[in-house]
């Protein structure tokens with residue numbers, strides 16, 4: 298029978314059926330971090346259980362870590378305690394930790410792929426909703442809660458109900474200045490923040506195939522922002538090339554064997570999806586959000602929708618009030634004082650190369666504080682090897698050390714109350730970047746252009 | 762996990778849609794390493810001013826509304842996977858959340874913590890909001906066995922769905938780990954057949 302890519306991978310991981318239609322699903326890899334794991338280890342300890350397969354879990358400290366002076370002890374007591382707890386738990390339970398100071402340290406969804414831990418056909422989980430990032434390799438990867446982190450530690454399995462399948466096809470060619478971040482912001486603006494709920498998404502079409510692996514990760518990363526359980530892209534030559542030679546990728550005969558398997562990972566021609574959407578890449582422009590969820594997005598040429606046009610006016614008005622924006626307004630020309638380039642959505646080397654290329658020889662506007670936070674130590678090293686850090690500094694940007702940083706404002710990197718921040722991260726929720734902060738989500742190019750101009754501009758009009 | 766049985770209680774209405782888990786419990790309160798105590802910071806930034814004084818107009822600060830049931834607008838619990846959101850709601854004293862639509866991860870997290878997500882139709886949700894607006898003491902009955910939620914005064918009721926396995930777990934106070942540990946031999950058998958990565 299014709300199968301979707303999703304079903305091929307899922308079926309290959311079913312350990313046993315459970316009464317009522319759920320299944321026990323085997324998990325190939327779990328990533329953990331300091332915020333959503335302590336209670337899970339605690340639970341194990343209380344039950345007197347070991348980690349069943351410690352070699353299948355990899356840990357990093359990313360959410361809570363400072364992005365300056367990482368060689369010094371963490372100043373903030375609670376953050377330090379949480380990071381220490383992770384170290385202690387990893388030692389006690391035999392889990393590999395890429396903590397602060399380690400050459401492989403970084404944001405969990407950046408390090409998995411760059412180390413070759415993430416490979417096609419795997420099931421991958423993490424106590425973090427952006428685990429869908431790994432789906433770019435043709436994986437079933439999704440975020441879980443702490444109780445489930447504990448379950449995977451204890452049994453390497455989860456009890457799950459198979460989600461529905463959705464395919465989103467984007468055909469055509471992106472215009473210059475339009476990035477994969479714009480594709481996903483565009484999709485979410487069409488489907489809303491809940492449009493994907495209950496589904497696992499496969500992204501397909503010529504515009505997706507044309508993307509690099511890193512750009513594909515940006516698309517899959519934000520699948521959760523439309524409520525989807527995860528997102529995936531069938532692996533192809535680009536995927537195989539990307540994985541090849543990575544630190545933990547198979548080599549020699551093992552690589553050839555894996556490759557033969559990876560090549561079977563695609564959706565069969567006649568496979569049926571529960572839901573399908575089609576869009577044209579030509580219709581996509583640089584995107585911006587204006588509200589307090591990622592579904593509230595518009596093209597740069599559009600105006601903020603009128604209250605009369607939406608179906609939840611109370612929630613909508615609350616959102617615009619929080620953002621200090623008005624219906625019918627355009628975001629073009631809006632003065633912005635903060636720019637954040639980073640997060641598991643857009644902090645990989647390609648993102649930073651794009652930014653460096655754009656800001657090279659320019660100066661940030663005086664009103665702007667702009668920070669660039671690499672996704673990992675390896676990205677940071679690469680930036681330095683290519684001399685991009687010098688370009689950033691010359692342009693007046695603050696180039697920092699890796700971590701989640703202002704994506705969620707758990708460390709000291711916060712946006713002050715009432716200030717606008719054009720951010721390459723993935724969430725514009727109230728207070729996400731600090732209490733009262735107003736987040737406008739955009740691509741790395743749009744963020745760079747905002748920093749240079751001190752206000753929002755259409756990056757297509759001043760590309761290098 | 763404690764066993765879940767039938768609940769009859771008044772409810773707290775939160776007629777806002779797309780309530781994300783960053784609102785339920787902001788990231789800066791996720792630094793604890795235990796599951797307890799998150800209820801104090803439930804809806805922190807909607808509930809308190811920056812100086813920690815309560816915001817009078819927020820529903821949790823209005824003594825008229827009490828109870829073990831939280832009733833909220835659609836797409837409740839979207840965003841971050843933080844289970845701390847379910848812990849905070851449960852720790853505050855809620856046993857049930859009613860909405861016309863739940864985000865997937867939040868739904869799962871709730872079920873793993875003895876907090877029952879009850880999904881009702883948009884019409885019935887509206888009916889509940891109206892009933893509470895008319896009488897803040899409106900009693901709701903949530904019967905897990907019968908999978909039914911009832912507005913006691915009017916008798917209006919609606920059936921709700923729950924996965925049979927999860928229903929069993931909730932009513933018996935079991936959790937997935939108990940179940941998964943019982944599957945150990947099957948898991949090992951699976952591992953022996955699986956190609957090594």
Ligand code: SF4
Pocket residue numbers: 359360404405406425427640641642700701704705722723
């Ligand atoms: S960068 Fe942001 S979204 Fe990504 S894992 Fe860190 S906190 Fe989560």
